[in-house]
Amino acid sequence: MTDRAIATPPTAPTPLEPPALSPANQAVLTQLTRKDFVSDQEVRWCPGCGDYSILAQTQKVMPDFGYPKENIVFISGIGCSGRLPYYMNTYGFHSIHGRAPTLATGLKAARPDLMVWVITGDGDALSIGGNHVLHSMRRNVDIKLVMFNNRIYGLTKGQASPTSELGKRTKSTPDGTIDHPIMPLSVALAAEATFVARSVDTHTEHLQQTLERAGRHRGSAFTEVLQNCNIFNDGAWRSFTDREVRDDRMLVLEHGRPMLFGKDRDRGIRLRGLHPEVVQLGVDGVAEDDILVHDEHAEDPYLAFMLSRMFFPDFPVPVGVIRDVERPTHDELLSAQLAAAVEQRGEGDLEKLLNGGETWTVEPDDRP
Amino acid sequence: MAERHLPTQELERVTIRFAGDSGDGMQLTGTQFTRTAAVFGNDISTLPDFPAEIRAPAGSLPGVSGFQLSFSSTDIHTPGDQPDVLVAMNPAALKANIGDLPAGGALIVNEDAFTPTNLHKVGYAENPLHDGTLSQYTVFPIPISSLNARSLDGLEMSNKQIDLTKNFFALGLMFWLYERSMDPTLRWIEDRFKARPVIAEANARALKAGYAFGETTEMFHTHYRVAPAHLPPGRYRNITGNEATALGFVAASRKSGRPIFYGSYPITPASDILHLLSGYKHFGVKTFQAEDEIAAIGSAIGASYGGALGMTGTSGPGIALKSEAIGLAVMVELPLVVIDVQRAGPSTGMPTKNEQADLLQVLFGRNSDSPVAVVAPATPGDCFDMAFEAVRIALTYMTPVIYLSDAFLATGAEPWLIPSVASLPEIGVENRTERAGFHPYDRDPKTLARPWAVPGTPGLEHRIGGLEKADVTGNVSYDPDNHHRMQLLRQAKIAGIANDIPELTVFGPQRGDLLILGWGSTYGSIRSAAERLQATGQSVAHAHLRHLNPFPRNLGTILSNYRRVLIPEINLGQLALLVRGRYLVDAISYDRVRGKPFRITEIVEAAEAALEGKTVS
Numbered sequence: 001m002t003d004r005a006i007a008t009p010p011t012a013p014t015p016l017e018p019p020a021l022s023p024a025n026q027a028v029l030t031q032l033t034r035k036d037f038v039s040d041q042e043v044r045w046c047p048g049c050g051d052y053s054i055l056a057q058t059q060k061v062m063p064d065f066g067y068p069k070e071n072i073v074f075i076s077g078i079g080c081s082g083r084l085p086y087y088m089n090t091y092g093f094h095s096i097h098g099r100a101p102t103l104a105t106g107l108k109a110a111r112p113d114l115m116v117w118v119i120t121g122d123g124d125a126l127s128i129g130g131n132h133v134l135h136s137m138r139r140n141v142d143i144k145l146v147m148f149n150n151r152i153y154g155l156t157k158g159q160a161s162p163t164s165e166l167g168k169r170t171k172s173t174p175d176g177t178i179d180h181p182i183m184p185l186s187v188a189l190a191a192e193a194t195f196v197a198r199s200v201d202t203h204t205e206h207l208q209q210t211l212e213r214a215g216r217h218r219g220s221a222f223t224e225v226l227q228n229c230n231i232f233n234d235g236a237w238r239s240f241t242d243r244e245v246r247d248d249r250m251l252v253l254e255h256g257r258p259m260l261f262g263k264d265r266d267r268g269i270r271l272r273g274l275h276p277e278v279v280q281l282g283v284d285g286v287a288e289d290d291i292l293v294h295d296e297h298a299e300d301p302y303l304a305f306m307l308s309r310m311f312f313p314d315f316p317v318p319v320g321v322i323r324d325v326e327r328p329t330h331d332e333l334l335s336a337q338l339a340a341a342v343e344q345r346g347e348g349d350l351e352k353l354l355n356g357g358e359t360w361t362v363e364p365d366d367r368p
Numbered sequence: 369m370a371e372r373h374l375p376t377q378e379l380e381r382v383t384i385r386f387a388g389d390s391g392d393g394m395q396l397t398g399t400q401f402t403r404t405a406a407v408f409g410n411d412i413s414t415l416p417d418f419p420a421e422i423r424a425p426a427g428s429l430p431g432v433s434g435f436q437l438s439f440s441s442t443d444i445h446t447p448g449d450q451p452d453v454l455v456a457m458n459p460a461a462l463k464a465n466i467g468d469l470p471a472g473g474a475l476i477v478n479e480d481a482f483t484p485t486n487l488h489k490v491g492y493a494e495n496p497l498h499d500g501t502l503s504q505y506t507v508f509p510i511p512i513s514s515l516n517a518r519s520l521d522g523l524e525m526s527n528k529q530i531d532l533t534k535n536f537f538a539l540g541l542m543f544w545l546y547e548r549s550m551d552p553t554l555r556w557i558e559d560r561f562k563a564r565p566v567i568a569e570a571n572a573r574a575l576k577a578g579y580a581f582g583e584t585t586e587m588f589h590t591h592y593r594v595a596p597a598h599l600p601p602g603r604y605r606n607i608t609g610n611e612a613t614a615l616g617f618v619a620a621s622r623k624s625g626r627p628i629f630y631g632s633y634p635i636t637p638a639s640d641i642l643h644l645l646s647g648y649k650h651f652g653v654k655t656f657q658a659e660d661e662i663a664a665i666g667s668a669i670g671a672s673y674g675g676a677l678g679m680t681g682t683s684g685p686g687i688a689l690k691s692e693a694i695g696l697a698v699m700v701e702l703p704l705v706v707i708d709v710q711r712a713g714p715s716t717g718m719p720t721k722n723e724q725a726d727l728l729q730v731l732f733g734r735n736s737d738s739p740v741a742v743v744a745p746a747t748p749g750d751c752f753d754m755a756f757e758a759v760r761i762a763l764t765y766m767t768p769v770i771y772l773s774d775a776f777l778a779t780g781a782e783p784w785l786i787p788s789v790a791s792l793p794e795i796g797v798e799n800r801t802e803r804a805g806f807h808p809y810d811r812d813p814k815t816l817a818r819p820w821a822v823p824g825t826p827g828l829e830h831r832i833g834g835l836e837k838a839d840v841t842g843n844v845s846y847d848p849d850n851h852h853r854m855q856l857l858r859q860a861k862i863a864g865i866a867n868d869i870p871e872l873t874v875f876g877p878q879r880g881d882l883l884i885l886g887w888g889s890t891y892g893s894i895r896s897a898a899e900r901l902q903a904t905g906q907s908v909a910h911a912h913l914r915h916l917n918p919f920p921r922n923l924g925t926i927l928s929n930y931r932r933v934l935i936p937e938i939n940l941g942q943l944a945l946l947v948r949g950r951y952l953v954d955a956i957s958y959d960r961v962r963g964k965p966f967r968i969t970e971i972v973e974a975a976e977a978a979l980e981g982k983t984v985s
């Protein structure tokens with residue numbers, strides 16, 4: 001295991017190619033800025049909501065992909081997060097609770113030329129839409145799914161969500177929830193997602209980089225954004241995301257670099273048997289060589305899965321790209337099957353199809 | 369072998385029912401006889417009837433599988449009320465079907481299967497072949513299993529494999545009895561078992577042995593001939609409703625220049641549409657086996673949003689799951705075809721049995737007023753036309769359209785006059801590309817359809833979704849008057865389709881004593897009943913609805929032209945409820961929900977009662 005993690009990573013996957021553009025369009029594109037992605041709709045989240053930051057970072061990274069804005073589509077489910085498409089000056093579809101990945105799957109199958117983002121919440125993605133998240137990921141549908149995780153149902157005013165911690169008291173769980181929470185990144189990995197990442201609404205720089213990485217990934221990209229709902233679950237992540245503590249309580253992952261953290265980068269993650277362990281450099285003879293090296297591109301998901309389960313307070317919370325591997329996408333495979341069918345059987349001939357099977361002819365007769 | 373020269377009797381129509389254990393290959397036997405009769409030029413109509421269990425215990429009553437077919441020298445509309453001949457491969461098949469055989473009917477049984485164990489399994493205390501209980505029928509007990517086994521002597525096969533070919537023996541015998549050529553079936557066997565020559569040889573031998581048995585035995589004193597039917601000239605093929613449905617969609621895709629995206633989750637009896645469309649990739653058809661019905665319709669809506677022809681197919685339980693998404697499609701006003709191949713019963717019901725009881729579900733089974741167009745084919749061949757029509761309406765009006773087929777249409781077959789591609793109309797649909805004056809919820813003044821502006825079109829970036837739309841701009845709106853107006857507009861758009869569909873035609877007198885009004889797969893039984901009643905001089909007409917929302921413009925006028933209106937349905941009065949509510953006509957409901965199509969005689973009796981003003985029950 002340790003060996004694998006330290007082994008040289010395979011070459012990085014090819015980034016998503018933007019569509020071929022005429023020079024004139026290319027010129028227009030390079031001029032696109034954040035502003036071009038701001039729609040004329042008034043943003044209506046509660047003042048102070050983490051969603052504002054996610055929206056701003058999303059708008060900021062959009063010009064970087066080289067896609068004309070008409071080729072970008074945002075599809076959402078229902079929840080506070082679901083409003084985001086209205087605020088993007090691209091094509092947008094605010095669908096129904098939990099089902100955004102299904103619309104995205106059909107759209108992407110029909111239109112491989114589009115860049116499709118799915119915006120969802122922890123309830124939307126993991127409760128009602130759990131099944132669809134699972135299947136869109138295992139099919140490697142080329143969608144960039146961004147899940148806003150505020151550990152609560154915002155839009156319906158504060159009920160427990162599938163990520164709420166055990167014992168959480170909410171309107172629907174006055175005596176504390178008795179449902180064990182789900183680890184979103186573990187779910188994504190179990191569903192065979194080819195890209196899995198995590199970031200935080202308030203860490204704007206990091207969020208921007210992470211969204212950009214997700215956007216460039218070809219295939220199913222699952223990004224969890226820890227988001228603050230200051231109305232119904234204020235400070236849900238503060239214990240490890242606050243400026244004063246985050247260096248010690250979060251682990252910023254970088255490909256090919258040892259998993260070190262702490263203000264002085266003097267603590268790290270070591271593997272002991274099958275378990276991760278937090279160690280201090282220089283203590284008990286621990287050297288940098290003992291620290292696990294992050295490999296996003298590892299084909300097997302074991303270490304990625306381990307990272308997905310590390311959480312505060314037992315561990316620093318990993319953020320960044322946990323996994324980024326290559327696999328053919330659903331729309332590529334589908335298009336290839338269609339092309340192969342045409343190759344083998346020729347372009348379909350309707351007249352022939354209608355006249356297929358056993359046919360016979362009835363001659364005109366002069367019986368009454 | 370000396371040929372026996374037996375007298376041949378000309379018949380106009382024959383109805384055969386093959387019945388056996390579900391492992392006995394009765395569906396195959398029935399299908400082969402159907403093909404042969406169709407290719408010969410008979411009009412045909414079929415009714416497969418099989419258990420939902422893949423393999424119920426062998427020889428048990430729930431395991432009985434049947435296939436009824438009617439072939440005729442005249443135009444027929446149904447697979448026949450009652451069989452003239454029942455072929456029963458075991459005691460269970462006899463027990464389950466004998467009630468339908470009229471006195472004097474012919475009964476061919478596999479005598480070998482009437483063992484004490486098999487008899488005991490289905491509760492026969494005595495062997496019915498010997499106790500006189502079958503005396504009202506003409507019984508032909510034939511040791512099919514052993515005769516068949518003997519004819520396969522010398523082939524390297526297990527006893528079990530040998531036994532599996534006995535259906536071909538029975539088929540061969542029926543081919544001899546009705547003077548039908550074995551050639552189409554022999555060709556089929558050769559083709560089907562190319563890779564397994566021993567099996568091919570065994571099936572061919574079994575078929576020929578059955579035929580030869582008919583010829584040599586003294587058992588049969590006559591054989592029968594049913595002359596080719598007098599059908600409109602042209603090229604025909606034998607087609608089931610599900611096949612015709614798939615072809616109709618492919619044709620509509622070609623004629624509209626829109627590639628099909630079909631998202632579906634397997635469910636009986638709709639799965640075959642998914643199977644068939646999956647084989648049409650060279651027509652640009654993309655199919656997607658979704659994780660559930662909700663994903664299936666979601667993906668179809670996504671594909672339509674992208675400019676493709678989004679379609680999804682299922683049966684009643686699946687429609688229940690799709691309702692929320694159908695509502696979304698109503699709100700975003702995108703073209704979408706939703707296929708409901710209805711089956712019997714609420715919940716899982718009787719998956720392989722027939723019913724037409726989802727009409728109210730598809731019309732009203734959603735939150736709020738949520739109008740969609742609804743069409744229903746009348747016969748297996750009509751599935752082609754109505755599938756095409758569903759696409760035309762969806763694309764022209766930017767609306768979800770529900771296509772209501774059913775189990776009887778889906779699996780039943782009839783000869784189909786193949787249309788020429790040139791005779792099919794073009795379906796013209798444009799995407800909006802013009803930026804000037806673009807609003808996502810502008811409406812075409814004639815159709816009230818909104819523009820279809822697909823992602824990838826520069827300058828038309830806009831947002832849609834399930835929240836109420838402001839008229840014209842499509843922005844989210846909670847304005848009370850706007851909501852009222854939008855509800856009316858959505859309703860008016862669907863109602864307006866009435867100006868664009870054929871008026872309802874009436875078979876029989878244009879005014880008179882009784883109108884029988886039907887929809888869907890009951891067409892054949894109702895039409896035959898009307899023919900019989902008219903033949904006896906009664907003033908009875910038949911009209912059949914293929915558009916159920918909106919209704920044809922002239923329906924109200926037609927209803928007012930008859931003293932009484934009878935509505936037979938395989939549900940508990942759903943169309944009758946609509947007609948009564950909409951037209952204030954005191955329609956008489958006639959309902960039978962037994963998982964089976966109507967018998968012609970049932971409708972004749974109901975009509976006679978209605979004519980006399982008696983209550984129909």
Ligand SMILES: Cc1ncc(C[n+]2csc(CCOP(=O)(O)OP(=O)(O)O)c2C)c(N)n1
Pocket residue numbers: 078079080081082097120121122123124125148150152153154155156161692
């Ligand atoms: C079928 C259906 N069930 C329930 C709802 C009500 N509903 C809307 S949003 C939501 C939960 C949203 O929670 P989450 O996904 O965490 O999003 P947030 O609002 O926190 O962004 C629920 C239950 C609905 N709109 N549709």
Ligand code: SF4
Pocket residue numbers: 044045046048049050051080150154155228229230231232
């Ligand atoms: S309820 Fe919470 S998540 Fe929703 S907008 Fe307000 S702060 Fe944001």
